Amino acid sequence: MPDQDQQPVVWAPGTHELGEGARWVDGRLVFTDILAGRLLEVSGTAPGTPRELLRLDVPLGAVAPVEGRPGHWIAAAGTGIALLGPDGSTEWLARPEQDAATPVRMNDGVCDPQGRFWAGSMAYDETPGAGSLYRTDHDGTVHRVLTGLTIVNGPAFSADGRLLHVADSTAGVIRRCTLDADGNPLDMVEFARITDGGSPDGMTVDTEGRLWVAIWGSAAVHRYEPDGTLSAVVPLPAPQPTSVCLPPTGGRLLVTTARLGLPGAPPPSGAVLAVPVDAAAPAAAAYRPR
Template sequence: MTLPAPLPGQVEVWAAGDHELGEGARWIDGRLVYVDILAGRLLEVADLPGPRTPREIARVDVPLGAVAPIGDRPGHWIAAAGTGIALLAPDGSLDWLARPEDRSPVPTRMNDGACDPHGRFWAGSMPYDGTTGAGSLYRTDPDGSVHRVLDGLTIVNGPAFDSTGDLLYVADTAAGVIHRCTLDPDGNPIGREEFTRVDAGGSPDGMTVDTDGCLWVAIWGHGAVHRYHPDGTRLATLRLPTSQPTSVCLTPSGGRLLVTTARYGLGHPADPAGSVLRVPVDASAPPARAYRQGVRGPIGGSRPPGPAIGTPGGTGEGATAARGARTASTVDNGGPLDHPVRRRPAPGVDADRHDADPVPGHHHQGPARSGC
């Protein structure tokens, strides 16, 4: 099961680009879909021979962390954007389900996200200044209710799921740790363990699970992708020609690993930072799962613990149900749509995943990582 590292010359630029913070790579309807976070852009690359050019699908005026398609609604997406979760229409308009990070004590934005096999959308948040423990993981159920599932994390990346949806992998990038959670039928964690810790340089970023149940992880700051056995053993390290890979996507066929990268903070790099890379591999994964909008109530039968964010008695205000089952048309969490998360981060803090403190000489959770 061990995967050999690619031979020199095997890694190639699959789609050239100069994305500041490309991330969230997903294989959807025979094409690659991903985001350029700080630019608020949703992009696609058609699976065609010859030179490939990313095409903009939509653009929003807040950071766009990740999207998932909405089932049976072509061109519509659920998005981790700005300070919350929204439905993204083909014209780029956002219909907010909840904006829980509007009330964060530090400027915070949504980050990576994906759907599980049950059609629930999971997304994490992160503080701009790397404040330890200020990030959370949220789950959006098919009825549109948004629930905080984990807190006390810092920079949340992933999430990724096994084929049954019973196991959740999520990275706390700033800490260099990947956690694995066992989920009950409603998506509530009933067990959590440290799956692995990245100690050899770099930090864990975007992830995916292949058809063998192995976890693939982009290692930010170290120019690599790791593949892990379900028991946590690292099976392979794939070296890349740029230092900041951000997410990984395995195609369902053809033996291709596609890797988004970032040029953030690199000035004018000579390497392919900001492009999408391709690595030939002997592995595959299913296409990205869709969000099952409009299914009322929990999937597993029991009610999730505590009130949903955005409901009376919850931690937010306003609408929590998807279009067609909404209690209000928008979420108003007391702040303008153009929240301060649009601003650039503090000096010395990576816009996506630094754990570096802006105070020189002070670091969060051990030695500073070079750009997580």
């Protein structure tokens, strides 16, 4: 739980329309402003103004570092998965949503502990069932793993990579499945359901196996025990939290927020917030190309 005597503070000021993809990489926080196609970073040790690392001419949902290639990223961007260079150069691995029946973009994404990149998609108009979850393997091939979702968020993995948590935000449901060694789902169960009108968005698993979830529309982050029990609610001064990050050093929950659909919303909507908590999580896993 957060320290009740300490309130959330602004860690990185900004008016990002759709901040997302908060990840701990090399001792700093990296995150995206999706619709602006921007990748940003801010210090992991003290609040500060975010710095732009690169900018694309398509939406940029989330990134993961590429192992052994400093400054390079694998990204959920536009209609597919791409490798990005430090200068923003783009090598597309696949664009599976390029010819979708309704316009679709990539959304959230993360690497599992095995070094595979997972990312979800969603229709711009939130057409029910138009979203999918994709897995990018070490050889760069992209596979559609789950279909029939609407707004795919997460995913988040257990420490051994065997358990996958994924949110279908529109349905208000977080599901969990067991994966085989190749990353194929063996089962799918409902892990948690949001009943207060909010929607589950970005999430992460801490070192105790608890799932922390940004709840869009509810100005809160939820913490769930491994059995799905809701064990903590962290209130925030912004209505649309989008993703969460727990540094490996612990002591702090970092939360990206959005101003999308909130014209004239006052700060801190669109900023990155920090809340004191007694929890930690591993740094972002890197993509390991073959």
